[in-house]
Amino acid sequence: MISGANRGLGNAIARRLHDDGYNVSVGGRDLDALRRSMEGCDPDRVLCQRYDATQPGTDAEWVDATIERFGSLSGLVNNAGIIETTELEALTEDGLDAMWAVNVKAPFRMIQLALPHLRTDGSGRVVSIASLSGVRVMGTFAPGYAMTKHAVLALSEATKQAGWDDGIRVTSVCPGYIATDMTSDFGGDQATMIDASDLAELISTTISLPNTASVAQLNVACRLEPHF
Helix, strand or coil, X not given: CEECCCCHHHHHHHHHHHHCCCCEEEEECCHHHHHHHCCXXXXXXXXXXXXXXXXXXXXXXXXXXXXXXXXXXXXXXXXCCCCCCCCHHHCCHHHHHHHHHHHHHHHHHHHHHHHHHHHHHCCXXXXXXXXXXXXXXXXXXXXXXXXXXXXXXXXXXXHHHHHHHHCCEEEEEEECCECCCCCCCCCCCHHHCECHHHHHHHHHHHHHCCCCCCCCEEEECCCCCCCC
């Protein structure tokens, strides 16, 4: 299951896992856009389901539809996320609440719903896209976003502790700037940003590792980072 899969990194992950031979269940708010984004894939191995991270209930419907279609669940990728770049002094509680709802509470609910099925699998995988903003704050840029992504790291650690004995392995993926439409307004040169397909390759490799090779955190930078 991959959330936010109709574009950008989520779609790159979904297509890479499909090409690797997985059945993929993709979730997004716009079902028509989701279906278009998966054109060319084997329809027998793809489920497109409406999922809105801001609407509790659509997550349970998505999990139920996935189990009904494929019979089991072996992996969850929490990719859906939003960003507000407002500096600390101007950040409002409403802005923070919006990011908290999508970036933290939505993957929290997804993990709770997925855990029983992942336990049954015996080698379940959870990947949450946390960003390098989850491990450092970059000047005055997007402090509220960084707060939510720091929380994702804690959620991943809690999930790892909860599921370890049942073979569940959890990875927080922490990339820098990715060349997607989300970063197109940031003013940087997208040619020097991480290519979404490269990150999808790393995620594919990570989830394919055996239970004896757990990757807790994967930091991926596109430029020199003094913190790493």
